[in-house]
Amino acid sequence: xxxxxxxxxxxxxxxxxxxxxxxxxxxxxxxxxxxxxxxxxxxxxxxxxxxxxxxxxxxxxxxxxxxxxxxxxxxxxxxxxxxxxxxxxxxxxxxxxxxxxxxxxxxxxxxxxxxxxxxxxxxxxxxxxxxxxxxxxxxxxxxxxxxxxxxxxxxxxxxxxxxxxxxxxxxxxxxxxx
Amino acid sequence: xxxxxxxxxxxxxxxxxxxxxxxxxxxxxxxxxxxxxxxxxxxxxxxxxxxxxxxxxxxxxxxxxxxxxxxxxxxxxxxxxxxxxxxxxxxxxxxxxxxxxxxxxxxxxxxxxxxxxxxxxxxxxxxxxxxxxx
Numbered sequence: 001x002x003x004x005x006x007x008x009x010x011x012x013x014x015x016x017x018x019x020x021x022x023x024x025x026x027x028x029x030x031x032x033x034x035x036x037x038x039x040x041x042x043x044x045x046x047x048x049x050x051x052x053x054x055x056x057x058x059x060x061x062x063x064x065x066x067x068x069x070x071x072x073x074x075x076x077x078x079x080x081x082x083x084x085x086x087x088x089x090x091x092x093x094x095x096x097x098x099x100x101x102x103x104x105x106x107x108x109x110x111x112x113x114x115x116x117x118x119x120x121x122x123x124x125x126x127x128x129x130x131x132x133x134x135x136x137x138x139x140x141x142x143x144x145x146x147x148x149x150x151x152x153x154x155x156x157x158x159x160x161x162x163x164x165x166x167x168x169x170x171x172x173x174x175x176x177x178x
Numbered sequence: 179x180x181x182x183x184x185x186x187x188x189x190x191x192x193x194x195x196x197x198x199x200x201x202x203x204x205x206x207x208x209x210x211x212x213x214x215x216x217x218x219x220x221x222x223x224x225x226x227x228x229x230x231x232x233x234x235x236x237x238x239x240x241x242x243x244x245x246x247x248x249x250x251x252x253x254x255x256x257x258x259x260x261x262x263x264x265x266x267x268x269x270x271x272x273x274x275x276x277x278x279x280x281x282x283x284x285x286x287x288x289x290x291x292x293x294x295x296x297x298x299x300x301x302x303x304x305x306x307x308x309x310x311x312x
Binding site: 072073074096097098099141144147148149150151152153154156157159161162 | 181183184185186187194195199207208209210211215222223224225228229232233242243
């Protein structure tokens with residue numbers, strides 16, 4: 001399908017073994033990044049804030065990409081995030097309806113950028129979860145929980161079938177009636 | 179005027195942009211305001227923006243997320259393919275495709291046929307004019 005900007009990675013890492021600590025604790029993290037290199041960097045960023053370990057005295061043991069289990073099933077995703085606005089840090093909970101988690105995360109980044117002017121590096125994803133329909137909080141997602149959903153498309157935008165056929169001027173006014 | 183073509187489960191739509199241009203697909207579920215889950219017998223089920231779809235008059239009877247087999251069976255039962263090819267919209271698309279695939283000899287034959295048709299029309303018109311004049 002469409003190539004996702006964000007991929008979900010599972011990064012596993014630990015501090016390097018030292019004479020005082022033969023078997024340091026292993027930590028695992030699931031995060032979103034555009035590629036593996038950035039995923040590892042993000043891993044150390046978060047781990048530094050939680051434990052006293054840096055990339056220079058630690059090692060990444062494994063990094064795997066996590067793919068969507070059922071990309072043809074529509075799910076309601078709830079995303080808890082922490083973002084930095086112009087005045088301070090805030091927590092937020094957003095709901096998205098999508099077929100894949102990567103798609104929902106991309107939707108979230110786009111929405112934060114458009115609605116709150118928050119860019120990618122100011123957002124930290126705390127938690128994501130698939131929410132069953134009963135527990136959805138936002139009316140916007142709940143209105144699509146209808147097995148007999150039916151709505152008309154109100155006006156039809158006439159588009160040339162490929163970008164090559166696009167012209168700046170048209171001979172006649174397009175008819176928008178569906 | 180009220181709307182006649184609704185986005186609903188089972189609505190047949192024509193893809194009007196992108197890789198699957200010209201394909202008939204069935205709306206199987208609605209993701210959100212702008213996207214639908216869309217399925218066709220020979221296509222992996224995927225989501226598509228409504229902007230890429232043109233709704234048709236045909237609607238088939240399917241439960242909300244049918245298996246591929248039920249979908250194909252329902253499409254056969256509703257006879258989507260024949261209904262589409264006999265509808266004026268479907269016929270226009272078929273004619274457009276044929277015209278685009280003509281080679282030079284075919285175009286020559288079409289030209290001769292058009293001249294012949296024009297001649298026949300003019301003869302009838304001349305007859306009617308003479309009847310009217312007299």
